[in-house]
Every structure is written in C-alpha cells, then in structure tokens.
Amino acid sequence: MADFFTYIATWSGIVYVAFVVDVYSRAIVGWSAATAKRAKLVLDALDMALWRRDRAGTPAGAGLVHHSDAGSQYTSFAFTAHLLDAGIDASIGSVGDALDNALMESQIGLYKTELIKPRKPWHRLADVELATAEWVDWFNNHRLHTSVGDIPPHEHETNYYAQHQPQPAAGVNA
Known part of the structure; x- marks a missing residue:
C-alpha cells in the first residue's frame, strides 16, 4: 500500500487530495480531499482503504506495509498509531528520494x-471531491493498465482472489 497527496488550486483556495494505492493491483483503495494539509487528510484516505478492503472480504493482514513520503501528516503520532492499530507496518521514504515514491x-x-488539468478551473472543494470520486471509479473499473496485463485494477484483483480462495479443511469421512 502506498500513500501520497497533491494539491489543486481552486477559486476558493487550495484543495489537497490524498490517495492510498494497492501496489499489487494499482487500484486506488482510498482517497480524501480537504482544504487543510493535516493528518486528518491522510487518516481519512487510510480509513477508506481499510473500509474498502474489509468490505471486500480482503482485510489488511500481517505483512501489509504502508509506504509514504516523509511529510508531517505521515509522521504524526495519530497516523502512526492508526497504522499500528490496523496491524500495518510503516515505511517512510527518505527526504528527496524519488525512487521509493515513483x-x-x-x-x-x-x-x-486525466482529470485536473482538462477540467480546470476548479471552483471549490465539493467540485474536486465529486470529480475525484467519478475518476477513481473509472480508474479502478475501466482504465486499462499495462502493469497488470492491460486490464483494469478491479479485474486484476478479482482474478487474483478467485485463484487464491482458501481451501476447505479436509474432513473425516463417516
């Protein structure tokens, strides 16, 4: 799992958008938008990712690593505690190291x-949130990704989990 955020200039000020991406499937599993660059921005994106995974029956488990840059939102006590509570290991890139954030x-x-530049100017937070929700749905369910076999991330995940279903325990014949 990787996490990062960006900013967008709107007529009413700056909007920050954070994303949580599943590195294996390239699916955007969580995102959040806000007018302040605080820990809550990234906590909300992480909570969405955890909710989505739990709802899909693929909850975060042992061995899951969350990677982010060294921004203060990701090094905050609240964010670190949240990762620990979810059983997720933290990995923070070094300052100025572009390779781990590629x-x-x-x-x-x-x-x-694909979204922000073609549709500007943006007016307010609600406009960015609605457009981002639509784009994330398209990105996960329709956009083809060469890194996962020229299929959408959702299809890649579905194929993976269909092949990796837990096998029922062998029973004793009576």
Missing part, C-alpha cells in the same frame, strides 16, 4: 493529466 508520483501525474 509509483505514487506516477499516479498523481495520471490524476492531474
């Missing part, structure tokens, strides 16, 4: 290129 930089670039 996936998220790519995701943010797609978001800005």
Whole structure:
C-alpha cells in the first residue's frame, strides 16, 4: 500500500487530495480531499482503504506495509498509531528520494493529466471531491493498465482472489 497527496488550486483556495494505492493491483483503495494539509487528510484516505478492503472480504493482514513520503501528516503520532492499530507496518521514504515514491508520483501525474488539468478551473472543494470520486471509479473499473496485463485494477484483483480462495479443511469421512 502506498500513500501520497497533491494539491489543486481552486477559486476558493487550495484543495489537497490524498490517495492510498494497492501496489499489487494499482487500484486506488482510498482517497480524501480537504482544504487543510493535516493528518486528518491522510487518516481519512487510510480509513477508506481499510473500509474498502474489509468490505471486500480482503482485510489488511500481517505483512501489509504502508509506504509514504516523509511529510508531517505521515509522521504524526495519530497516523502512526492508526497504522499500528490496523496491524500495518510503516515505511517512510527518505527526504528527496524519488525512487521509493515513483509509483505514487506516477499516479498523481495520471490524476492531474486525466482529470485536473482538462477540467480546470476548479471552483471549490465539493467540485474536486465529486470529480475525484467519478475518476477513481473509472480508474479502478475501466482504465486499462499495462502493469497488470492491460486490464483494469478491479479485474486484476478479482482474478487474483478467485485463484487464491482458501481451501476447505479436509474432513473425516463417516
């Protein structure tokens, strides 16, 4: 799981948008938008990701690692405690190291290129939130990704979980 945020200029001020991405499938599993760059922005995105995974029957488990940059939102006590409560290990990139943040930089670039730039000017937070929700749905369910076999992330995840269903325990024949 990787996490990152960006900002968008609107007529009413700056809007920050945070994303949580499943590194395996490239699916955006959580996101949040706010007018302040505080820990709540990234906590809300993480909560959405955890809710989505739990609802899909694929909850966060042992061995899950959350990677982010070294921003104060990600190094806050509240965020770290939230990761620990969810059983997720934290991995924070070093300042100025672009290699460990390459996936998220790519995701943010797609978001800005496919949604933000073509539809500007943006007026307020609610406009960005609605458009982002629509884009994330399209991104996860319809956009083809070469990194996962030229299929959408949702289809890639569905295929994976269909092949990795737990096998029933062998019973004793009576």
